[in-house]
Amino acid sequence: DxxxxxxxxxxxxxxxxxxxxxxxQTWSHSYMFWYRQDLGHGLRLIYYSAAADITDKGEVPxxxxxxxxxxxxxxxxxxxxxxxxxxxxxxxSSESVNxxxxxxxxxxxxxRLTVV
Amino acid sequence: AQKVTQAQTEISVVEKxxxxxxxxxxxxxxxxxxxxxxQPPSGELVFLIRRNSFxxxxxxxxxxSWNFQKSTSSFNFxxxxxxxxxxxxxxxxxxxxxxxxxxxxxxxxxxILTVHP
Numbered sequence: 001d002x003x004x005x006x007x008x009x010x011x012x013x014x015x016x017x018x019x020x021x022x023x024x025q026t027w028s029h030s031y032m033f034w035y036r037q038d039l040g041h042g043l044r045l046i047y048y049s050a051a052a053d054i055t056d057k058g059e060v061p062x063x064x065x066x067x068x069x070x071x072x073x074x075x076x077x078x079x080x081x082x083x084x085x086x087x088x089x090x091x092x093s094s095e096s097v098n099x100x101x102x103x104x105x106x107x108x109x110x111x112r113l114t115v116v
Numbered sequence: 117a118q119k120v121t122q123a124q125t126e127i128s129v130v131e132k133x134x135x136x137x138x139x140x141x142x143x144x145x146x147x148x149x150x151x152x153x154x155q156p157p158s159g160e161l162v163f164l165i166r167r168n169s170f171x172x173x174x175x176x177x178x179x180x181s182w183n184f185q186k187s188t189s190s191f192n193f194x195x196x197x198x199x200x201x202x203x204x205x206x207x208x209x210x211x212x213x214x215x216x217x218x219x220x221x222x223x224x225x226x227x228i229l230t231v232h233p
Binding site for chain 2: 031033035040041042043044045048050056058088090092094104105106107109110112
């Protein structure tokens, strides 16, 4: 299916475990993003990527690792999950970020992660 | 640093009422983009509108309208004749144009809108 998909949709993991959230987009968008959504904070940027093999930290990167070996995939790994990382995670992609071609970001369905 | 403030945490209205969601932003850049997204109970984020900083024209799309005022750094969203299906969380967001912004979005905290029948 065309679009941006995240997997899994729901995940429960234990404190200290490593967990990877997957994100796949079929548009060949250059820019990809990971956000987390927490009550009272809206969405906050964890990591972003401007192209394959180009990634950088966002506002709340601690405890997370990303990679982007292929344009279409942007996995997010929690190296040692903590309860504070319980959240809803959204992946997004955007075709262009430079005017006048700036386009909106398209979001995946989200992954609800619970760390117990 | 950028900031987006949605002062209304929750709004409750009765169907057919008009409702305005406020959004105030801060940025040092002269060229930027503002967005509104809707998050229905199903959880996905739905794009509603994008507005460039150099275009202050108000926009209307069906029952939705947006009022962009640079002088007050506001980008308010009005739903006319609200319906139960409008119940959702609404987010205002901001990104600077090009350069090192990479399209990174700064979101407000969100406004929970509940429309009662």
